[in-house]
Structure formats: C-alpha cells, structure tokens
Amino acid sequence: MIPTTTRNRVHVLALGGTIAMTSAGDGGGVRPALDARALVAGVAGLSAVAEIDFDVVRPVPGAHLWLGDIQAVAERIGDLLEDGVDGVVVAQGTDTLEETAFALDLLCESDRPIVVTGAMRNPTMPGADGPANLLGAVRVAASEAASGLGTLVVMNDEIHAARFVRKRHTSRPSAFGGAGVGPIGWIAEERVRVPLHVGHRVHVVPLPGAEPPPVALVSVALGDDGRVLDRLADLGFAGVVLAAFGAGHLPERMVDAAARLAETMPVVLTSRTGAGEGFRGTYDFPGSEIDLLSKGLISGGALDSYKVRVLLSLALAAGWGTGRIAEAIERLSG
Template sequence: MTGSDRRIRVLALGGTIAMATTGARGGVVPVLDADALVAAVPGLPTLGHIEAESFARVPGAHLGLADLVRLSRRIADAIKDGVDGVVVTQGTDTIEESAMALDLLLDVDHPVVVTGAMRDPAQPGADGPANLRNAVLIAASDKARGLGVLVTMNDEIHAARFVRKAHTSRPSAFTSASAGVVGWTAEERVRIPLRPTRRVHVDLSDAREPAAVAAVTATLGDDGRLVRLLPDLGYEGVVVSGFGVGHVPARMVDDLTAVAREVPVVLASRAGAGETFSGTYGFPGSERDLLANGVIPAGALTPPQARVLLSLALSAGWPAARIAEAYDVLSG
C-alpha cells in the first residue's frame, strides 16, 4: 500500500491554524473547521484518502485533560474503523501536553501526528498548510508506525515525550532539547533515523475524570507557604518545578515532605532541558534530600508533561512505585 492509497483522518481541534478575524471583539479566533483546513492545503489528496472531522473549535489554552481522554477514544475508534493514520490539528499553546497525554492514552502502532501553526492563515508566511501537509505525509508513512504520538512543526518530527514549545511566536518554536528531533520531512520523504524504544500506556477505559494535580514552580527565596495548602484544596498530586537538576529553597523542604506523606509529589526541572538528578547533591533542598523524603523524580520530562503523566496515572489508580517507574521509562 502506498501513501496515496491510505486513509488518513484529520481531527481538528481549533487553535491558531484554524483562526480568522471576526467582527465581534477583534483579533483572531478559531473559526475554520476541518474541511476548510484540508481544502487550504494544495495537493493534499495526492498523499492519501483524507477524511476531515471537526472534533472541537477552541484555542489550545482552553483544552483540558478530559478533552484529551475523549479525543484518544475517538482516535482509537477511527483506527478500529480502518484508518491508516491520524492527524490532530490544535493550538500550539498546549501541544507538548496534549501530545504527551495522547501518547500515554493510546495503545496503538498506527501513526498519530499532532501539528498546528504559529502564524494564523491571514499572516504572511502562514505555516499551517505546510505543517498539515507534513503531518499527513508522516501519518501515511510506515516509518512512523510503532513510535507513539509524534509532533511535526517546521519540517521537524518530535517524539511526544521530548517536545516542548520554546518560543512564543517563531515558526521554529518547537524543540526537543533533551534528546533532539527524531526525524524530519524533505520533499515527499519522511526521515526518522532515531526511534524511541520503550513506551508507557495508561488505561483509562473505566476510570473517572483526570485527577487534579497542582503545578508549583520554585523561585528565589520561596518559603513553601502555597505548597502546604494544596491537599486541603483538593489536589491529589503535586508537580514541583525545581531549580537546575532538582533543587528547592531549604525553607520549602518541610512542607514538601509533609505533603508527600499525603499525596504523590513529583520533582521536575524548570531548566527546559536535561533531567533531574538523584544522587549528586546532598544539601537541604537538594535532589538527594527530596527523594529521601518521598518525592518522585520526573527524569527528563518537562514539568507540564510530568503533570499530565501524574494526573492520568492517579486516575488509573497507579501506586507511587509504578508512577516512578513510568517517569524512568519515558526518560529513555
């Protein structure tokens, strides 16, 4: 079967790629549906049998984990229906989190590719059509099978577990700083020389709504007064964005330790690349100190991605040991 023979489902969620100016409030808002997005890409039908479906029409900032759970089920249904690959278009604000969620929720080998746009369709150099074309090309390729969810922007291909948005507005905003891109597209070719190995699947087929997980960023001189309130506010887990390889001010340690006795606390790095350490530094508030007090290391996952995993894992009833193992697996 060639790429042009394959059924590719395009599921549109909104975002900048689907935005246009309306007369109501000024500024661009998501108004284009999946059919309009597909129609705007020259020659797209030559890459496969394209099926356009509008799943939502919202900014990326309005998506929630419950939306991604529903979307994962829709993707699974499409694959059962016989599609060969799936493309998701959405707002770039939350691509690193939604791609991570789909990667965890989907237990399929079929290509699932997430993309969007940094420039809306009315701007000079709008990148949406090229990104969508590349996403379809990848979704129709055998090279993308078995890799979990992929993200493509700016001709690059990223694994969901490594991708992050590193600039507010440039078409090159997406990077995989810790591991590098896994591939790229050129002309009509898909190149994927790097292939992530182990994957993690979270089964939420019978689970409740995603668990509430708080995100806290350590800052200079932070005394932790917010942390101690989180369990009483109904949060079932906490992700802390620490300094460097996983450090916090000494004044936060007692509160983090107390909270870790009540709910899982995960330690990530706010640095933007690299992983949290587990055994190098020994001062109060260091990674050794925090891990000895029950905190779970996030490894190479970014804080937003670490939060997605913790929420879904708690929703599935995973114990702390299994959650810690998942972070280690996804770090490579």
C-alpha cells in the same frame, strides 16, 4: 517529484487553535472560524498524499482544552483505528500542543501513526504555516516510517517525539523543538525521514468513568518559603509537580512542607530548566535531590514538569500508586 510511501487513509481531527483561526473583518483579532473541511480544502496537494477524512472534535483555542477533552480525542482515535484508518492527524492550538501530544502518547497504544500539528502564524498573516504543517503531518501519518513511534509532533518540516517536544518561542514558525534531544526526523522533498527512535513507551488506561484529577504545578523561585505547598491538599489537588532549581533542588525553607505533602499525595521533583535529567545521588544538603528523594518525593527523571503533570494526572485516574508512577517515569526516561 520524488515519490513517497503512502498509506490509503488518514483522518484529520480538528480541535481549533491558530491553524483554524481567521479574521471576522471587524478590525479585531483572529478567532476560531475554520472547520475541518475548510482546513483540508485549503491545503494544495493533500489528496495526492492520502485519502483524507475529517471531522471536528472540540473547536476551541488550545488554552481552553482540558485533559478530559484529550481523553475524548483518544477514544475517537481508537474508534478510527478500529475502523481501519491508517493514520490520524490532530490539528489544534499550539498553546497546549506539547501536552496534548504527550497525553495521546500515553492513552493510545496503537502502532499506527498519530500526529499532532498546528500553526504559529494565522491564515491572515504572510507566510502562514498552517497549510504546510498540515500537509507535513498528513505525509508523516501516511508513512510507514512513522509506525511504532508513538504520538509525534510535526511542525516546520520537523518530526518530534511527544515526550520531548517543547514550545520554546511565542511566535516563530520554528517555535517547537525537542528539549535536549532535537527532532527525531524531518521531511524533505516529500520524503519522511526518521533516523532516531525513542525508547520504551508507557500506556495508561484510566478507570471507567474516572476524570483526571487536578495536579498542581509549582515552579520554584529565589526566596520561596513553601507556604503554598501547605494549602494544596485543602484546595483539592491529588498530586504535585515541583519545577525545582537545577538538577532538582529546593530552598531549605521549603523542605519540610514538601516532605509533609509527600506523606499525603505523590510529589514529583522536576527541573524548571525544561531539559536534562534530574539527579538522584550527587548533591547532599538540605533541599538537595538526595535529601528530597529520601523524604518520599519521586524523581521526574528526564521528563519536564509539564509532561510529568500530564502523566501524574492520568496515572492517578488509572488508580496507580507511587511505585508504579516512579516506574513509568523511569521507563519513559530510558
């Protein structure tokens, strides 16, 4: 075997999800069942990579998590790093894994590795990928190569930056990819390789006791007329992310509603395509990016709509105004 650089201590935080699900033997589907001890015990060779500690934070399917849960995970990670842990692995369901990873990237300022992983195939299936993904995640969290990169996602022996990773398939082990940029590294023969680094990081500190406020995500489709936008303030939303057409365009009938909304709360313009940077100065017609930005909407830059929603909710919990939110998006796009 080719040796790899390792750290001494890696802590595994288990949140549930497919990686921790198994059958109850009653003929039904799989459900959360494996605790952190069982997860770690089921991975051959894990103890040779690092000294492993573990505990359970919130053992639920990924679809049941809230941003407040991820704030609690970030606080737990902070305590672990303060106690001298060299890296942290978060194992959770893949339904919301990309959002959890990005939230942790914003909330955790340390340069020590924080790695999120999960599984696409549950332990009852042939080729279950949970053990391999957990081993890979621990290997990355124990590697000097992962220092200073922010939160990472390790799946299928690929290393992804939290701000770009997306779940692109419902079931394949290769479901996760970096939208527009690909992986920034990989694992091969126990080596952790990270030839690419992401740009500037942003740290968000919510105000003491502040809960992340609700932010609406509205995806635009052919023929939309904007009537839903006029209801969002009354429903208690504190901000809105628009997943618009192409490089950032809305139907003409939605423009006035979007402009009215931008007068009362932050409205961020992203693309429903999920990859590529939103334009700022190319198209100039009613509902184009030039028109919408002139009416007070904020450009989502190179972030996809899901990442912007996480950022906007945490930023509002931190008391940020629209100027600082726009600056953060620009920094994360660079």
